Amino acid sequence: MFQDSYGQSSFFRKTPHTMRAQPHGSHFINGEFLEDDSGKAFSSAYPATGEIIASLTTASTSTVDKAVAAARAAQPAWAAMLPAERGRILRRAADIIRERNQFLSELETLDTGKPLQETLVADAASGADCLEYFGGIAASITGQTIELGGSFAYTRREPLGVCAAIGAWNYPIQIACWKAAPALATGNTVVFKPSELTPLTALKLAETFKDAGLPDGVFNVIQGAGETGAALTTHSDVDKVSLTGSVPTGQRVMAAAADGLKQVTLELGGKSPLVIFDDADLDNAVGAAMLANFYSSGQICSNGTRVFVHSSVLPTFLDKLKSRAVAITLGDPMDMNTQMGPLVSAVSAKKVLGYIETGLAEGAELITGGHCTDVVGCETGTFVQPTVFAGVTDDMTIAREEIFGPVMSVLSFETEDEVITRANSTEFGLAAGVFTKDITRAHRVAAALEAGIVWINAYNLTPVEIPFGGVKRSGIGRENGLAAIGFYTQEKSIYVEMGDVDSPY
Numbered sequence: 001m002f003q004d005s006y007g008q009s010s011f012f013r014k015t016p017h018t019m020r021a022q023p024h025g026s027h028f029i030n031g032e033f034l035e036d037d038s039g040k041a042f043s044s045a046y047p048a049t050g051e052i053i054a055s056l057t058t059a060s061t062s063t064v065d066k067a068v069a070a071a072r073a074a075q076p077a078w079a080a081m082l083p084a085e086r087g088r089i090l091r092r093a094a095d096i097i098r099e100r101n102q103f104l105s106e107l108e109t110l111d112t113g114k115p116l117q118e119t120l121v122a123d124a125a126s127g128a129d130c131l132e133y134f135g136g137i138a139a140s141i142t143g144q145t146i147e148l149g150g151s152f153a154y155t156r157r158e159p160l161g162v163c164a165a166i167g168a169w170n171y172p173i174q175i176a177c178w179k180a181a182p183a184l185a186t187g188n189t190v191v192f193k194p195s196e197l198t199p200l201t202a203l204k205l206a207e208t209f210k211d212a213g214l215p216d217g218v219f220n221v222i223q224g225a226g227e228t229g230a231a232l233t234t235h236s237d238v239d240k241v242s243l244t245g246s247v248p249t250g251q252r253v254m255a256a257a258a259d260g261l262k263q264v265t266l267e268l269g270g271k272s273p274l275v276i277f278d279d280a281d282l283d284n285a286v287g288a289a290m291l292a293n294f295y296s297s298g299q300i301c302s303n304g305t306r307v308f309v310h311s312s313v314l315p316t317f318l319d320k321l322k323s324r325a326v327a328i329t330l331g332d333p334m335d336m337n338t339q340m341g342p343l344v345s346a347v348s349a350k351k352v353l354g355y356i357e358t359g360l361a362e363g364a365e366l367i368t369g370g371h372c373t374d375v376v377g378c379e380t381g382t383f384v385q386p387t388v389f390a391g392v393t394d395d396m397t398i399a400r401e402e403i404f405g406p407v408m409s410v411l412s413f414e415t416e417d418e419v420i421t422r423a424n425s426t427e428f429g430l431a432a433g434v435f436t437k438d439i440t441r442a443h444r445v446a447a448a449l450e451a452g453i454v455w456i457n458a459y460n461l462t463p464v465e466i467p468f469g470g471v472k473r474s475g476i477g478r479e480n481g482l483a484a485i486g487f488y489t490q491e492k493s494i495y496v497e498m499g500d501v502d503s504p505y
Contacts, residue, residue, distance in 0.1 A: 020053050020054075020110065021044070021053045021054045021107055021110055021111075021200055022053075022054045022055065023054060023056070023200065023203050025203075026039070026056035026057045026058075026059075026199075026203075026223045027057075027059055027063060027067070027220075027221060027222050027223060028203055028206035028207070028219075028220060028221040029063070029066055029067045029070050029217075029220045029221075029222070030066075030070035030074075030216045030217045030220065031210055031215075031216030031217065032216075033203070034063075035057055036057045036058070036059055036060050036062075036063045037057075038060035038062065038063075039057035039058040039059055039060050039063065039223075039224070040057065040058045041055065041056070041057055042055075042056055042057070042058060042196055042223075043055050043056070044056065044111055044197075044198070044199055044200055046110050046111075046113065047112065047113030047333075047341070047342045047343065047344050047345065047381055047382075048113050048332055048333050048334075048341060048342050048375070048378040048381040049377075049378050049380055049381060050380040050381070053110050053111070053200075054199070054200060056199055056223050057223065058196070058223050058224035058225065058227075058228055059193075059222035059223055059224045059228050059231075061231055063222060064191075064222060064228065064231045064232055064235065065235075067191045067220040067221075067222045068162060068164075068191055068232070068235050068237045068238060069237070070216070070217035070220055071162045071189035071190065071191050071217055071218070071220055072161075072162050072189070072237050073217055074189050074215055074216065074217030074218045075159070075161055075162060075187075075188065075189040075218075077215065078184075078187060078188075078189055078215060078218050079158075079159050079187035079188075081187075082139075083138040083139040083141060083185075083187075084138065084139040086135075086138050086184065086185060086187065087134075087135040087136060087137070087138030087139055087185065088135065089135070089184075089209075089212050089213045089214050090131045090132070090134060090135030090138065090181060090184060090185060090212075091131065091132055091135035091136065092212035092213060093128075093131050093135075093208050093209050093211075093212035093214070094128040094129070094131040094132040094135065095128075095212075096208050096211055096212055097124050097125075097127060097128040097131070097205075097208055098125065098128050100124075100208070101120065101124050101125055101128075102120070104123070104124035104173065104201060104204060105119040105120045105123060105124055105125075106119075106334070107200055107201055107204065108123045108124065108172065108173060108198075108201050109333045109334060109341075110200075110334075111172065111197075111198040111199070111200050111201065112169065112170065112172065112198050112344060113297075113333055113341045113342045113343070113344055113381070114296050114297070114333060114341055115333045115335075115338045115339060115340065115341050116333055116334055116335070116336055116338070117336050117337075117338065117339070118295070118296065122171075122174070123171060123172075123173055123174050123201075124173050124174075124201070126174050126177075126462075126464070127173050127174045127176065127177030127178070127205070128177070129463075129464050130174075130177040130178055130181045130464045130480065131177055131180075131181045133181070133464045133465065133480075134181035134182050134184075134185040134464075134484075135181070135185065137185065137482070137485075138185040138186075141157055141185070141186060141485055141489070142157070143155035143156045143157055143491070143492075148495075150498050150499050151495070151496055151497050151498045151499065152496050152498070153493055153494060153495045153496060154493075154494050154496070155491050155492060155493050155494070156491070156492045156494065157186065157485070157489040157490075157491055157492075158187070158489060158490055158491075158492055159186050159187035159188040159488070159489060159490075160188055160239045160240045160263060160488060160489065160490055161188060161189075161239035161240070162188070162189055162190075162191065162237055162238050162239050162240075163179075163183045163188045163189070163190050163191070163238070163239065163240045163241075163242060163488065164190075164191050164193070164232045164233060164235070164238045164240070164241045164242070165179035165180065165183070165190055165191070165192045165193070165241075165242045165243075166192075166193050166229050166232070166233075166241070166242070166243045166244070166245065166253070167179070167192065167193065167194045167195055167202065167244055168195055168244040168245050168301075169194075169195035169197040169198040169344055170296060170299045170300060170301075170344070171296075171300075172194055172195065172198040172199075172200075172201045172202060173201035173202065173204070173205055175244050176192055176194065176201070176202045176205050177205065178244075178464075178468075178479045178480060179192065179242050179244075179479070180192065180205070180209075180219060182479075182480075182484040182485060182487070182488045183242075183488050184214075184218065184219065185485075185488075186485060186488045186489045188239075188240070188488055189217065189218045189219070189220075190218070190219050190220065191220045191221075191222060191232060191238070192206075192219065192220065192221050192222075193221075193222050193223070193224060193228055193229055193232055194221070194223070196223065196224060196225045197344055197345060198344075199223050202221045203221055205219075205221075206219055206220070206221045226249075226252075229249075229253070230252070230256060233253050233256045233257055233262075234256050234257075234259065234260065236260065238260075238262060239262060239263070240262055240263040240264070240265075240487075240488070241253055241257045241262055241263075241264050241265075242264070242265040242266075242477075242479075242487075243264070243265070243266050243267070243268075244267045244268075244301075245267075245268065246268060246269050246402075247268045247269050247473050247474075249268075250266040250268045250475065253266065254266060254476075263487070264476060264477070265469075265475075265476065265477030265478070265479065265487050266475040266476045266477065267301070267430075267468070267469055267470065267474075267475045267477075267479060268301070268430070268470060268473065268474050268475040269301055269402045269428060269430070269473075269474060270301050270302055270303070270402065270428045270429075270430030270431055270470065270474050271305060271306060271399075271400065271401070271402050271426050271427075271428045272292075272302060272303060272304045272305065272306065272428070272430055272431040272432055272433070272451065273304060273306045273307075273308055273419075273422075273423035273426075273432050273433070273449070274288065274289060274292055274304030274306070274307045274308065274432070274433040274434075274435070274459060275308045275413075275419050275423060275432070275433065275434050275435065275445065275449075276289070276307065276308065276309045276310065276313070276317065276435045277310050277416075277434075277435060277436040277438070277441065278310040278312045278313050279436055279437045279438060280313070280435035280436050280437065280457075281435070281437070281457075282313060282316060282317055282320060283320065284435065284457065285317065285435040286317065286320045286321050286324060287324075288304075288433065288435065288455075288457075288458060288459040288460075289304065289307050289321065289408065289459075290321070290324060290325065290328075290386075291459055291460050292304035292305070292307070292408075292433065292459040292460055293305060293307075293386075293406060293407070293408040294325070294328060294340060294386045294406045294408075295460065297340055297341055297342065297343055297384070297405065297406050298352075298403070298404065298405045298406035298407060299343065299344060299348075299404050299405065300460065301402075301430060302430050302431040302453070302460060302462075303431075303460070304431065304432070304433050304459055304460075305402075305403065305407065305408060305409060306392075306399055306409055306411060306423070306426075307408055307409065307410045307411065308411050308412075308413045308419050308422070308423060309410055309411070309412060309413070310412075310413060310414070311412045311413065311414055314390075314410075314412050317410075318367060318388075318390055318410065321367070321388060321408075321410075322367050322368045322388065325368050325369065325386045325388055326368055326386075328340050328386050330373055330375060330383045330385070331375050331378070332375065332377055332378050340383075340386065340406065341381075341383070342375075342378065342381035342382050342383045342384075343382050343383075343384060343405060345382075346382055348382075348404065348405070349372070349382035349384060349405075351403075351404075351405075352384055352403055352404070352405030352406075352407060353372070353384065355397065355398055355401070355403045355405070355407060356370050356384075356387060356398075356407060358397045358398065359389050359392075359396065359397070359398040359407070359409075362396045362397060362398075363391070363396075364389040364390070364391055364392050364396060364398060364409070365389060365390045365391040366387070366388075366389060367388040367389065367390050367410075368385070368386065368387065368388050369384075369385035369386050369387030369388060369406070369407075370385065370387050371384075371385055372384055372385070373385050384405055384406055385406070386406045386408075387405075387406055387407045387408065388408045388410060389407070389408065389409050389410065390410045391410075392409040392410060392411045393411070394411070394422055394425060396409070399411065400426070402428070416441065416444075416445065420445060420448045420449065423449055424448075424449065424450045426472075427472055427473045428470070428472060428473055428474045429450045429451050429452060429470050429471035429472035429473070429474045430451060430452055430453070430469075430470035430471075430474035430475065431451050431452065431453050431454070431455070431460075431470075432446075432449040432450075432451040432453075432454045432455075433454065433455045433456075433458070433459045434446055434449070434454065434455070434456050434457070435456075435457055436456075436457075442456045442457070443456075450471055450472065451470070451471065451474075452467075452468070452469045452470040452471050452474065452475070452478070453466070453467075453468055453469075462480070464480045464481070465480070465481055466480060466481050467479070467480055467481035467482075467483035467484065468480045468481075
């Protein structure tokens with residue numbers, strides 16, 4: 001089932017018994033895999049079965065120091081390289097990822113529990129798109145010239161230096177690419193810490209960069225949990241921190257970064273609204289609502305988990321939604337027929353099931369799902385059925401807190417002004433969606449919604465060409481698009497006097 005398709009030089013060792021994805025080392029620093037005898041042992045498990053697929057060690061303080069030192073030493077030469085050459089290396093890495101997509105997708109499925117039919121198109125492949133995009137624009141990152149009468153000034157965009165990047169477990173290799181691509185294109189070096197739940201594809205990305213010609217020390221990977229992230233965030237030789245994670249983690253990272261006045265990019269949680277008006281194409285709206293709640297078993301930060309449906313079409317919407325939701329195939333994620341896999345861990349599943357119980361206790365109407373289901377051959381995995389609640393009110397817990405599981409809350413509304421006010425009544429502001437055939441209303445509502453990204457007649461599409469990020473407590477800064485360049489560079493102004501100095505002294 002899980003085959004390494006590119007030979008003896010593979011990142012993975014052949015191992016006995018259950019381990020199928022054991023790397024040559026837990027960390028990748030200065031172009032080499034290494035272990036940390038002082039680190040704590042931890043394992044990566046296949047969420048569908050609990051099978052241990054790799055055993056690793058966390059990074060001790062000395063290993064964090066070693067990674068940051070490697071990045072610091074490599075940064076001047078990398079920044080001095082012609083931008084076009086930096087871009088060529090990123091584009092070669094994108095090509096290699098596409099060649100190895102099947103292998104990388106199987107690895108991502110083993111690490112996350114997401115269905116293979118999903119990881120094949122949404123994970124490494126989208127990471128390759130990101131590397132290609134920023135590789136393509138690397139040589140076009142320029143400053144400006146300002147005419148000042150007889151004199152002039154110009155600006156330069158310069159790298160920040162060493163960037164610490166901390167990833168989340170739901171899209172491990174995609175997030176690693178989203179952070180690495182703009183950082184590397186602009187001449188920074190990177191120390192990346194993946195989630196301890198999904199540690200493997202970041203190491204594979206590091207090897208891919210090396211194969212593409214990236215100089216040693218430019219991209220490094222260290223493993224660990226919160227303690228390692230804190231050591232990286234507070235390190236005196238780190239110039240910028242980029243995090244994808246929860247709001248509480250973002251608060252801790254920002255507070256730690258403030259002590260050293262480090263720049264931060266934070267892509268945090270959400271409780272995003274999806275607004276469906278009475279003139280919407282309901283089949284498309286139902287499809288989008290399902291994508292916004294059940295893709296990746298609902299484990300996506302931008303998910304539209306508050307689905308506002310106009311009262312006049314609510315019964316029809318719910319009928320269509322239920323008939324399609326119950327048809328979703330749950331199963332072994334390595335089976336290409338599986339459409340939904342397990343939650344990433346038993347801890348996550350317990351949290352999600354607790355929210356379902358709370359929804360019932362607070363009076364929400366369960367339309368479908370609400371329970372775990374058994375999957376043959378994956379009895380130890382926690383598979384939560386696609387769950388839909390109707391009759392949800394704004395004050396219910398399931399309408400206010402981020403659940404991060406396959407739980408959809410459907411709310412009814414009457415007027416445009418009302419739904420905008422209710423949609424915005426949240427501490428979050430990551431994403432939003434609008435379904436209507438009235439193009440004027442679509443743009444009007446999109447402008448009024450407090451979110452970093454709004455989809456019209458679609459949901460959860462994140463092409464790398466457009467910026468992605470949140471407002472309010474959903475984050476600071478933007479990833480992707482030209483906007484990301486501003487968050488990985490600093491602008492220097494240079495004034496050029498063409499005449500004599502006008503001095504009163």
